[in-house]
Amino acid sequence: MEDHVAQEFTGKVALVTGAGSGIGRAIALGLAAGGAAVVVADLHPDTAGAVVDTITGTGGRAIAVTGDVSRPADVAAAVDAAVGTYGALHLAVNNAGITGPTGAPADIDIDAYHRVIAVNLDSVFYGLKYQVPAMLAAGGGAIVNTSSVLGLVGTPAALPYVTAKHGVVGMTRAAAAAYARHGIRVNSIHPGYIDTPLLAEMPRRHYDALTTLHPIGRLGTAEEVAELAVFLLSDRASYITGSQHVVDGGYTAV
Template sequence: MQITFTGKTALVTGAGSGIGEAIALQLGQAGALVVVADLDAAKAAAVADRIVAAGGQAVPGAGDVANPDVVQSLIAEAVAAGGKLDLLVNNAGIGGPLAPLGDYPLDGWRRVMDVNLDAVFYGMRFAIPEMLKAGGGAIVNMASILGSVGFANAGAYVAAKHALLGLTKVAALEYAAKNIRVNCIGPAFIDTPLLAALPPGAKEALVAAHPVGRLGVADDVAALTLFLLSDQARFINGSYHLTDGGYCAQ
């Protein structure tokens, strides 16, 4: 099965590293024009340069997706670059503070919601009208295994990811008849820069929590993302797909 996106324009948020970077690179290899968006402009530019160096098409975009004006601007940039918007991956996210709910910092809660939930709404709010103009499209929202299970001391993250599943289902129902599909992915713990700050021994404990005996890698998630964006997944809509090495089967 060969997946191609020739003639398609894609926007990927949080694409300067980790899962977003892998998705952007794979989309570029598959022929899409990719808008590589990240909070860090230098990282976004570096990933876009790699896509172009490999023979693909890409432009960088930068800004904080917790700001709706930034998201609207990124989508406008994608439309300007490709003439339309076909694909959106709402991937940008943060881990946030770890603390019991009774001690959870209020500013930490707000920031996690701003980036992990509100920004996804902004992405769909501004992308869907452009996709309707183009005759349809596909959206993948990056959730987590913590969209379906709990994790002590990560109340904001867990709440945002649970809400993201519901938001995905609503969007899928509202636009299915208009040729826009919306799905979400639930990765387990993926070996990305987000895990770099873990204390000694914590990474080993996370590995042990996965029945396959390893953490995921970004390409594991990117491969599923491309499938869900493609016409091969044309009958998949409003779904939540785990990439978790068996974590949630326990």
């Protein structure tokens, strides 16, 4: 990677939710490697702290913030931590999410449905609500919202998740249109099934079944998703806003 690209986020402050593990962790590490100061927000203080230790251990700047993204006050507090610690907010990734209940739509528990919507969709609105004013004060910025391939297509057994992730698409488009002239870009990313330690522990036949859904012949990695998110946050993507970006090994192509 060329030096000017490797440090393209120098002087920038980034906030990543769900950054304690998986895709969020990989994005936080990628932004820090590019020179950004990173607010690592997660529900779990231990995992958030471990990511901060990794970043600071290699000379980067990062702080951990613990909170529940389904609570507006916690989302606001994460933005306040970014501005209070580093003086501004330029970049944000609304990534935190849960899988939620599965089964026939008529059998889904109502409270479980509302929990998925709160964590996977409402939290993105809270992020936009509090991140945008901070970015306007900083002179502009970029936001990436993590949706899913299931934000573009349906599946019969995951109605709450599919509904929330489709909602992220509409929210992204509306926010992008609202703030494009104000120097804030907003895009969504749509990962396929990503290889994690949790998936590795499932029965081999289930793992193989997930793999066959992807024409590329394997599951993705968190780092591959992070490459896309980091690009969209960079000035290299300066003309990209309001759009959906798939990283799914061909899942949605068939």
